[in-house]
Amino acid sequence: QVQLQESGPGLVKPSETLSLTCAVSGYSISSGYYWGWIRQPPGKGLEWIGSIYHSGSTYYNPSLKSRVTISVDTSKNQFSLKLSSVTAADTAVYYCARHVIGSSGYLYYFDYWGQGTLVTVSS
Amino acid sequence: DIVMTQSPDSLAVSLGERATINCKSSQSVLYSSNNKNYLAWYQQKPGQPPKLLIYWASTRESGVPDRFSGSGSGTDFTLTISSLQAEDVAVYYCQQYYSTLLFTFGPGTKVDIK
Numbered sequence: 174q175v176q177l178q179e180s181g182p183g184l185v186k187p188s189e190t191l192s193l194t195c196a197v198s199g200y201s202i203s204s205g206y207y208w209g210w211i212r213q214p215p216g217k218g219l220e221w222i223g224s225i226y227h228s229g230s231t232y233y234n235p236s237l238k239s240r241v242t243i244s245v246d247t248s249k250n251q252f253s254l255k256l257s258s259v260t261a262a263d264t265a266v267y268y269c270a271r272h273v274i275g276s277s278g279y280l281y282y283f284d285y286w287g288q289g290t291l292v293t294v295s296s
Numbered sequence: 297d298i299v300m301t302q303s304p305d306s307l308a309v310s311l312g313e314r315a316t317i318n319c320k321s322s323q324s325v326l327y328s329s330n331n332k333n334y335l336a337w338y339q340q341k342p343g344q345p346p347k348l349l350i351y352w353a354s355t356r357e358s359g360v361p362d363r364f365s366g367s368g369s370g371t372d373f374t375l376t377i378s379s380l381q382a383e384d385v386a387v388y389y390c391q392q393y394y395s396t397l398l399f400t401f402g403p404g405t406k407v408d409i410k
Contacts, residue, residue, distance in 0.1 A: 280396050283346070
């Protein structure tokens with residue numbers, strides 16, 4: 174059974190960098206699939222942040238691209254998110270998820286999700 | 297960007313009755329080369345992450361009860377719960393994956409018991 178678990182600080186100060194890690198168990202990141210980050214502000218909808226392959230290939234949401242870095246550590250079977258220059262608008266539950274990929278390399282939907290972690294941006 | 301809209305924002309249905317949720321995309325998500333609609337549906341219960349219900353607009357994920365069905369093509373899609381159960385109370389989201397430049401979700405539809 175594929176399981177994902179987010180971890181990281183629950184409180185980040187404005188203008189600082191948000192850093193989260195997603196540990197994957199039950200499946201080797203190196204075996205395939207992309208691995209993504211999605212966020213959900215309190216009481217609001219879902220926003221895709223970006224996704225990464227075990228090779229390091231990434232796709233980012235254009236609206237966040239200038240502030241986002243997603244990296245992968247296959248030796249630890251985990252991937253990470255960094256979001257710089259955060260503001261209160263970045264307060265959200267952050268989810269990591271497995272991003273299904275087709276044989277053509279096309280990215281599709283998200284089939285396994287972590288439980289999510291709330292990150293609050295406040296001084 | 298492909299913008300996803302959903303209707304209604306919320307609905308209340310009696311136990312055992314049908315619930316219908318609509319999702320509309322700002323441009324077609326039907327890929328002509330394989331005749332597949334690049335659309336998924338998720339269920340999110342309070343305090344939980346989204347759960348994949350349906351992909352390719354009408355293919356149920358393994359383990360999803362058959363009272364959940366998806367239909368539609370092009371820009372207009374529907375998620376139907378044929379006989380609402382108490383455990384189906386949740387917010388339902390559609391997501392398009394036609395555009396790999398930006399994966400977008402609908403705003404969600406909240407389903408409650410009447």
